[in-house]
């Protein structure tokens with residue numbers, strides 16, 4: 181052990197909006213990492229408010245470790261029943277009081293109108309809060325509005341958790357400044373890749389594989405966002421933005437993987453090929469399609485909930501493999517975004 | 526800050542809501558007497574894991590129903606609305622997982638993990654009812670293991686940076702409650718550590734946090750000199766060193782998972798085994814264990830390989846080095862007319878082992894026990 185430099189601890193005040201899987205993992209992670217953050221980065225993260233769909237809890241001096249852990253034990257939609265809880269509280273009223281440095285958006289993605297996350301983020305920016313989001317829909321539907329306001333206000337919006345949430349893929353892509361990126365393609369959705377690889381592994385039908393995915397919690401009760409390719413398309417749009425391309429959701433060509441039969445799988449095995457659900461974006465188009473790959477293709481060998489991306493550049497291909505998501509994994513990305521805003525602001 | 530103390534509550538003690546309340550009261554007493562906040566590792570309720578094995582292996586609906594009823598009864602009797610809701614949430618999840626009806630080890634471990642997870646919530650809630658500031662921590666986030674489903678090994682190096690949070694919580698007067706038996710694999714899936722895995726979780730945490738004491742609390746007053754189901758005059762063993770305890774567990778004594786003692790081999794954690802008010806067995810560093818008693822435990826294990834052989838183990842650090850003991854073993858076997866297939870005097874391990882055929886092994890065990898332990 182070496183002596184920590186005697187620098188003053190910097191307080192970062194945050195509000196967590198959306199307290200489900202990722203939100204709760206984040207609260208725990210902040211407790212788990214509290215000491216390390218103070219020792220290594222001289223940062224203290226104070227969670228001052230937490231929201232779920234029914235209300236909020238607020239503590240102006242920040243929640244203690246004990247309170248954060250207790251909050252994660254509260255049943256869904258019930259945090260307003262905690263001490264000092266407020267039912268139906270408005271973001272603006274609370275932010276006016278607690279003035280957080282960072283707004284953390286972890287509500288569900290909504291591709292119809294992008295709400296409530298878009299309004300939440302715009303409200304936060306207007307109140308001079310930086311933003312970290314794992315929710316994709318605001319970036320997919322209202323990117324320009326959000327980033328012009330961010331620029332105008334001199335604030336930051338970070339979103340590492342949105343694509344390959346368990347990895348720093350987004351940061352990696354942003355760091356490729358001297359490359360010309362010709363194409364990005366890969367497996368961006370954990371649920372569908374799990375279903376496909378289970379069909380191959382156990383030679384079962386799509387319906388059976390989906391049932392297995394639901395049983396172990398890899399698929400939601402309503403998996404349509406995944407199996408219709410909307411989730412992967414949303415990720416492509418975010419990737420596209422980083423490459424300077426503006427695409428709308430309805431311009432992404434999508435296959436529905438539920439049309440895949442066990443016969444298709446067996447035929448592909450006979451031909452020594454593997455069907456994968458590949459999201460692709462290049463100069464002129466974006467698509468999420470079932471593609472039959474040579475067995476030797478690295479993407480053909482990515483199984484289960486693992487994600488992988490090939491970045492085709494003017495100086496060769498880069499290949500990136502990692503965890504697609506998961507509550508804790510995504511919380512790590514969110515916390516990294518918080519830290520990076522914290523140390524630079 | 527003082528080194529932390531770890532308490533592991535065995536499933537044999539957790540049979541009803543009353544027993545959760547009693548465990549919480551005993552922990553409270555411990556805090557008051559020792560003036561320290563311990564770390565608590567908890568097992569599943571008695572019988573819960575066996576039920577879940579049936580659910581995982583045969584999709585046994587009746588076992589699932591019993592499991593659900595047992596835990597729901599306990600949770601409702603504790604009369605805490607939020608607890609009941611969270612227990613129900615987990616039970617719903619379990620029902621969904623059990624419907625998957627596929628046989629693979631990952632799912633097996635996932636199903637088995639519910640016994641410990643729910644037990645932890647209940648104990649935490651019981652502690653809070655006693656006015657103790659307690660928090661549940663999740664082993665499937667903090668305890669990192671390899672990918673060996675069903676019998677995983679804890680990666681002490683990787684888990685260490687996760688479990689330090691327990692020290693911080695203790696220093697704030699918060700009692701961390703974590704479930705034993707389960708962990709998280711490198712690839713992010715839930716793993717289980719094998720039978721008796723909660724002891725192993727507790728000893729690993731003790732190692733990682735350099736605990737001064739580890740209390741393994743169960744329903745017997747300590748480790749017996751042999752299997753009390755077979756030998757009537759067993760004695761409680763007062764002291765063992767880690768190596769001896771490891772050896773004894775390999776000979777299936779008290780069904781302690783042998784992995785339990787591995788993390789402790791070079792540690793300074795004193796392990797106390799027994800009942801809440803009566804710890805008869807202490808396991809500690811060999812330098813502080815007296816050498817007077819040469820044979821401490823006589824256990825046995827089934828030797829695989831299809832042979833009808835049972836291996837009897839005479840455990841004690843001094844036993845394989847002491848010609849008196851060896852002579853006595855051979856004389857006893859001869860005078861009681863016991864045929865043996867092999868006798869092996871270990872040079873590197875604290876035991877002498879003897880292979881005998883299955884039909885005479887109880888007689889052999891009993892003669893050896895009478896002559897080597899009962900006599901003194």
Ligand SMILES: NC(=O)c1ccc[n+]([C@@H]2O[C@H](COP(=O)([O-])OP(=O)(O)OC[C@H]3O[C@@H](n4cnc5c(N)ncnc54)[C@H](OP(=O)(O)O)[C@@H]3O)[C@@H](O)[C@H]2O)c1
Pocket residue numbers: 197198199200201202203231232233234256257258285286287288289296314315316341342345504505506507510
């Ligand atoms: N889970 C992952 O692995 C993962 C990975 C990458 C990105 N993401 C993204 O991260 C976000 C959160 O995911 P999650 O898995 O944590 O979802 P989740 O478990 O469904 O949690 C969503 C949370 O948002 C709350 N919420 C809903 N409407 C709200 C509103 N109007 N105001 C405030 N809170 C509201 C919900 O409240 P109630 O508790 O009251 O229902 C819930 O607490 C999603 O956009 C998801 O796409 C998730």
